[in-house]
Amino acid sequence: MTTYDAGQVRAYLGEVFRGCSGQLALAHQGRGLRHTPAGLQPTIAWTEDGTYSGPREAAVKVRELYARQQPSMYVRMTTVHAGVTSGTRGVEADTAEVVTLWADIDIAGPGHKTGEPLPPDLTSALKVVDALPEPTLVVHSGGGIYPLWLLETPLVVTGPEVLAEAKTLSMAWQLLVQRISQRYGWTYGTGVGDLARVLRVAGTVNPKVPDNPRPCRILHDGGPRYMPETLDAWVREQGPDLVAEAKAASRPRSTAWGTGQWAALEQVEDEYSPGGVLSRLCPVSAVLEPVGWALLSVDQRGVEYWRRPSDGDYWTSPYSAKWNVNGVPVLVVWSESAGLPTGSGQKLTILRLLAHLHCDGDLSRATRGVLAAAAREALAPEWAADLPGDVLDEIRECCITSYCGTGAAA
Structure with missing residues (x-):
């Protein structure tokens, strides 16, 4: 035995x-x-x-x-x-x-x-x-x-x-x-x-x-x-x-990304982790628009300007957050009424954004939700199951197949 x-x-x-x-x-x-x-x-x-x-x-x-x-x-x-x-x-x-x-x-x-x-x-x-x-x-x-x-x-x-x-x-x-x-x-x-x-x-x-x-x-x-x-x-x-x-x-798989962008994120998420795949492939619109945020404009450098949803209050600034400053896929929120961490020191990746929007800031719980959706679990949270299909497919390949297949199964 x-x-x-x-x-x-x-x-x-x-x-x-x-x-x-x-x-x-x-x-x-x-x-x-x-x-x-x-x-x-x-x-x-x-x-x-x-x-x-x-x-x-x-x-x-x-x-x-x-x-x-x-x-x-x-x-x-x-x-x-x-x-x-x-x-x-x-x-x-x-x-x-x-x-x-x-x-x-x-x-x-x-x-x-x-x-x-x-x-x-x-x-x-x-x-x-x-x-x-x-x-x-x-x-x-x-x-x-x-x-x-x-x-x-x-x-x-x-x-x-x-x-x-x-x-x-x-x-x-x-x-x-x-x-x-x-x-x-x-x-x-x-x-x-x-x-x-x-x-x-x-x-x-x-x-x-x-x-x-x-x-x-x-x-x-x-x-x-x-x-x-x-x-x-x-x-x-x-x-x-x-x-x-x-x-x-x-090097990153996505040729649209240069080493500078990955260097800026290398203390945040590994590129083949769930968070890294989200940063590479998931548009921020897929996360913000379902919860009522609106894209105001995109400048010539590719920076996106977003406005938070209103609960009947007034917007005191022309925008609430910026995405993709210097080509780095993070959201920097300036509006203290957005319900998200604010200021230049709070750079929100897609995964961190999902964690704050849906999981009370719990990064581990957000990761589990994304993995459940990628694995097509019936009980995956709705916000995760609604992420783009190609993104979930890549997470399944990089983060589930590799660990449950030959990479960790010998």
Whole structure:
């Protein structure tokens, strides 16, 4: 019988997050039912369990969730700042410390959606690892392997430049794993290198195949730890183009956006999070007009001027808010009668705007509403279900499929 191993959970979290001062972020998947036109259908729902002050506290939470029949446990592979919104794992910009590089190598068998060729067994999957520096430890997830290259000491993210360098190195590492896999004729998805990535916790259970739950266990440990510059130099030696390709892969998908706009938002929302997709694709009119706001004009720079709804009072200014100043998709509200945060220091993205309009400012609740609408849940809030269909489709692809598919399911 496949069981929980508390010793491995503690050892794994303690080793991976040794010396960290940031918060650990946990998430779990639970099976449930949702209403569809064809009746009740099984679904897998993600729950972001929040952040914890260290490996010991996180291990206690993992054990508590397992006792509540929530065996599919994940931990974010970077730490986050203490101010991350409660009940979320945070986004890439919330990264406090980078502790490891990793790979997520699927092994052919039940539980994988891809029809592409995968390593047929553990021995084959380890061939990919053998072409890389020796990992510090290797975890068998039940459906694949996670080799981890732990750092000597946590890399503290002191600003945007350090964050960008860490993102580039992580993506370049994934591209390198992909190239090695392709030499053997196997596919490898590079979408698992984002700094908000979660992987299964060793010592827990992989219940993806309901009638065959499999253990997630440490296969090998005791390997060397590395300095970030050592791994960076090794990547560059293997392929001078890897870093350039990694930087290109990290650019926004929308060609209508330049790096300046994303730089202005990078402390707000990751571009592939629900909020990031909303910022990229959702017109502010889809949010403001349903609640009575009116577009007054658009100037030659593309700045939109909006007026709040009136409850019989008088408008004392020609406009109440401006959208898209300097090409940055945020709303700045000047009217104190609008019922929204005001002033130049309150830059409202689409997601934050939805949170204030419909969720009493609760960003986590707004995110859950948007995800429910993207997943076509029958009980999704009406304001979220009324968002443009193409926006919800993109959120489903970026934020639901990627986490419930191969990206987090091995």
